[in-house]
Amino acid sequence: MxxxxxxxxxxxxxxxxxxxxxxxxxxxxxxxxxxxxxxxxxxxxxxxxxxxxxxxxxxxxxxxxxxxxxxxxxxxxxxxxxxxxxxxxxxxxxxxxxxxxxxxxxxxxxxxxxxFAQFERSMIRERQREGIAIAKEKGVYKGRKPSLAADQVAALKERIAAGEKKAVVARDFGISRETLYQYLRGDSDKATHV
The missing domain is CATH 3.40.50.1390 (Resolvase, N-terminal catalytic domain)
Incomplete structure (x- = not known):
């Protein structure tokens, strides 16, 4: 035993x-x-x-x-x-x-x-969202800088247009697929390195 x-x-x-x-x-x-x-x-x-x-x-x-x-x-x-x-x-x-x-x-x-722990985490997230909203109103909060420069975004779009797989392109640029999609949609202000 x-x-x-x-x-x-x-x-x-x-x-x-x-x-x-x-x-x-x-x-x-x-x-x-x-x-x-x-x-x-x-x-x-x-x-x-x-x-x-x-x-x-x-x-x-x-x-x-x-x-x-x-x-x-x-x-x-x-x-x-x-x-x-x-x-x-x-x-x-x-x-x-x-x-x-x-x-x-x-x-x-x-x-x-x-x-109680779950409630506390929810309250922290809510306060964080409120703080970000206030900072945005004041023009203080800009968010993270985009991961890729304009020339990199252009190269990324060219590779996708040429038919390369999105997962491969995202990996080559060191970004997530979601970030890649944001760049493809033109949401570069939201696209941050993940």
């Missing part, structure tokens, strides 16, 4: 952020780490961690917002893990959810905390 493992999961939003402090001091048998936005559902390390853990294991996460970006996602992930008889432990919130026993108070706390 194999011993139960404590498995860590870390996530940071950008490549420059550091996961060092997230599970600092925790005794873990294995750690999975994603560098992806929380709203991005493509979190390969989390998926790998969920496949890796077995009955009796504990998945240790720094905080709820590191595991999920919204309440629905969090509740689903914890439920899936508990169905596998895996305990989920959130260090920051000091909450633990076990597949062996249902604790209605802990479940209520998780739902409320996740709801």
């Amino acid at each position: 194999s011993k139960h493992q404590r498995v860590g999961y870390k996530r940071v939003s950008t490549l420059d952020q550091n996961t060092e402090r997230q599970l600092d001091g925790e005794q873990l048998d294995r750690v999975f780490e994603d560098k992806a936005s929380g709203k991005d559902m493509n979190r390969p390390a989390l998926i790998e961690a969920i496949k890796y853990v077995r009955e009796g294991d504990t998945l240790v996460v720094h905080s709820m917002d590191r595991m999920a970006r919204n309440t629905e996602d969090l509740l689903r992930l914890v439920r899936e893990l508990n169905d596998k008889r895996v305990t989920v432990e959130f260090l920051k919130e000091r909450l633990s959810f076990s597949g062996n026993s249902a604790d209605p108070m802990a479940h209520l706390m998780m739902t409320m905390l996740a709801g």
Whole structure:
């Protein structure tokens, strides 16, 4: 019979952020780490961690917002893990959810905390949009500078007109396909490097 493992999961939003402090001091048998936005559902390390853990294991996460970006996602992930008889432990919130026993108070706390976190993120985005709108009104906000110079845009359009694949052209210019489409539509003020 194999011993139960404590498995860590870390996530940071950008490549420059550091996961060092997230599970600092925790005794873990294995750690999975994603560098992806929380709203991005493509979190390969989390998926790998969920496949890796077995009955009796504990998945240790720094905080709820590191595991999920919204309440629905969090509740689903914890439920899936508990169905596998895996305990989920959130260090920051000091909450633990076990597949062996249902604790209605802990479940209520998780739902409320996740709801508050989701609300806070919505408020931050709303304030950001309002700030940008005010700055635009004052003529202060110009947005990001276009990724490509006028001669590059002309070359890009020529290559597309010649029948080259858009994905290849976008890759050659180091821009996303959406940005390429913005240049093709003539929305160069919106076209920024993505």
